[in-house]
Amino acid sequence: MFSTFVKSFSSGQNVVMQQTRNTFILKRRFPPTLHKKGGKPPKMKARHFIYDLVEETNVQRKPDMKIILNQFVDGVGKAGDVLTLRPNVAYKEYLMPGLAVYGSPENLAKNEKQEYDTIDEDKKFSSPYVQRTMRGLSHLVLQITMNKLVPWTLEPWHVRVSFRKAGFVVPEHAIEMPPITIRGPDLSLQNKEFYVTVTINKTEKVNVRCRIHHWATGLDRLPSVDFHWKKPMEALIPEQAAVLEEMSLPV
Amino acid sequence: MASSRIQATLRQLSKTYKKKSRFDIGIASELPAAYKKFWREWKVLKPAAVHFVPQEGKWKRDELTGETLPVQNIPLPLKHPAELHEGIWGGEAVIKGFQKRDQLRRRVAHYWVPVLKRTVVRSEVLNTHLSVTVTERTIQLINDHYGFDHYLLKTPACDLVSMLALKLKKQILTELMNGCPRYANNPIKQKEIYEEYKTYLTSYTPEEIEWYGLSWYEALCKVAKQKEAANKPIPLKNVYRKNLLEKLKEAGIEGSHSSAEEMSNATSWLSKMNPFGKKDEA
Structure with a gap:
């Protein structure tokens, strides 16, 4: 049962009508003929515009993202904490409101050196929760x-x-x-x-x-x-x- | 033999003959090199493969015959609707083509349109949030570049495509060139931001930034305006009056009441009239 499902999924052509919420990656079903070096590409015919949707990596789950908090966030952590989150959550809830910065190599290096002891809010509470x-x-x-x-x-x-x-x-x-x-x-x-x-x-x-x-x-x-x-x-x-x-x- | 000579001449001519490009016709020939550079970056350079997987390498071997064949990646033709320029689609575009859904069925026309959504992006240099129409790929690219400004500044114009992105890039570059005046109230932050982004300024001169992100029509308008401002016509009456006064001076006829300078500066009697004044005033 499962194997048949996998087979129909991987064969591609049977599930062309599937909606995918990503960049469409297509492939010509009939590739055009080769042309001369430095010359013009061959004249395209209608069959060269028949495209197949490639089952591509974009459907895959995107990897988690690292961000660095730049202030105390209730229930999450204090300034300088490195969080690993889903990209959507990190972007919408932390990066756009300005609660965090991207965990780029430079920022991470800077974060290690920097000390946040001076911030009063951290001292107020014994834990972020x-x-x-x-x-x-x-x-x-x-x-x-x-x-x-x-x-x-x-x-x-x-x-x-x-x-x-x-x-x-x-x-x-x-x-x-x-x-x-x-x-x-x-x-x-x-x-x-x-x-x-x-x-x-x-x-x-x-x-x-x-x-x-x-x-x-x-x-x-x-x-x-x-x-x-x-x-x-x-x-x-x-x-x-x-x-x-x-x-x-x-x- | 005559035909061969004609052929030879033609060959010779075809070598010397150069087809006129768009930069050789009319006012466009006066466009500066700075704009040509931008145009090349925008329209001539090949954009990154977004909607297809390019084949790697220069050559490949046919598995069946063992024949060596060149790899020729012909990109899928993309449609750039007007709406593309109102958002930042991250190189995605509409694809027009056919689907062949079954072996024994006629192909059907299909448009592959990217999924668009409106979201917020934050520009550090401009110190603002912007609400823009983007695709999932744009957000992914922004995250990969660790910020919206880095994404815009690092990506060439051919991959940004949209006018909105190019205009924003130009604004960011101008802002950097002026030393981030939006952070004037916070000098520490201002310096920090400038230090972070100043590396991008090295690849542009101020003139190039001025001509960056202009559409063809805008660039032509700009040239025309500059040209007009440079040679502004002088009214002929002023020229003639000056000439006459000089001639009179040469002839030794002194103006009985006023010198040449005064005459040229004297206001016309017309300007003294006030048609909107009261009757007895006029």
């Missing part, structure tokens, strides 16, 4: 699911597990718990919120909004609320109210 992570965390409403029937005290590992369920792997030492100890089950906590502080790369600090949900099965189960993460809630700790007020809720 920090801003993205911070944005993700600051918009998060973390549901901490706790038991409705068995007594508990909120501990960092509860928060860690909740983070993992929300798609963030946060080590316990990076989580700063709220100043009070929270004990349960306590249904008055259900409609309250507080924040924990997460430290990324031991440098950047982000506040993450947390809400406790009491979990049970059967008749004890709490009724479900639609879009509960969009609704504003009361602060559990009065000192945190001002900060929580400023943090935006997901739309």
Whole structure:
């Protein structure tokens, strides 16, 4: 099956009607006769204008391109980083907006010598992806699911597990718990919120909004609320109210 | 015997006779060498093979007979529509020809038209972004040359083909010749750009840059304009007046009121009249 496909593809003439988004490379089906040295080419007849499309290298995937960032780009890298990208992406998203320069041999040599330490923006963040992570965390409403029937005290590992369920792997030492100890089950906590502080790369600090949900099965189960993460809630700790007020809720 | 003599004469004549080229007729004979150089680069030089794969080498051997045959690459004739000059197609053009889709079927006419798209290119020397119609090949070439300016400056006119590309090239060369005045507010950058591109200036003289990228008609207009400016006609009345005054001077007849200089400088009574003034003023 596959071999027949390859055969029909490579024979060329059966797939003449294929559209190709590239430079047409053609071939005369009937090449003209030879002419004298230094003389005029022979008179062309209609058959000399019958062309066949050559299955050519242009259809092939173009090789990746090297570019050098000349400034800090959020989520990509810092100035001086050499990226290897698809030519279209590199051209449209980096070279034309002026975020990068071509990775020509001269530019690469210059890049090795140059030092970008003086640029402040690089120092601000511990990694190019920090801003993205911070944005993700600051918009998060973390549901901490706790038991409705068995007594508990909120501990960092509860928060860690909740983070993992929300798609963030946060080590316990990076989580700063709220100043009070929270004990349960306590249904008055259900409609309250507080924040924990997460430290990324031991440098950047982000506040993450947390809400406790009491979990049970059967008749004890709490009724479900639609879009509960969009609704504003009361602060559990009065000192945190001002900060929580400023943090935006997901739309 | 007479016929052979005629033949000999003809042969002799054909050696000395030179067919008139377009640079020998009319005002075109006054075109400078700078323009001829550009014309040669644009129209006479063979462009790179874009739409066919040229055969390598000078000779090849016939596999069946062992006969040695010369390699003669006859390029496919290309059509250059007017739209080509409004974009930068990177040497691509329209091909008119036939497709023979089946052995037992009549050939059908077909035009192979390049896929065009509008995109942005950035010129470092001109310090601008431009929106131009290009082909995928153009972008590829720009990337291979590490920049739009490098691509334009390195590629000969016969491969650029389009008028837009040639005009841009001329503008870039002029800009370089003047030392990148667009970067006047940033001398460090200005120097950097100039250092990067100055090697291209060595292959052109200022006159050649002036005559670069002109179409045939534009070049002729330019020559005509220069010619007109060079020999501007002097009104005969001025000449005659001057002659008369000189004659009078020679004859020793002094102007009773004014000297020759004053006469020639004196304004005409006509200019004193103001037809648009008030009645009592006139």
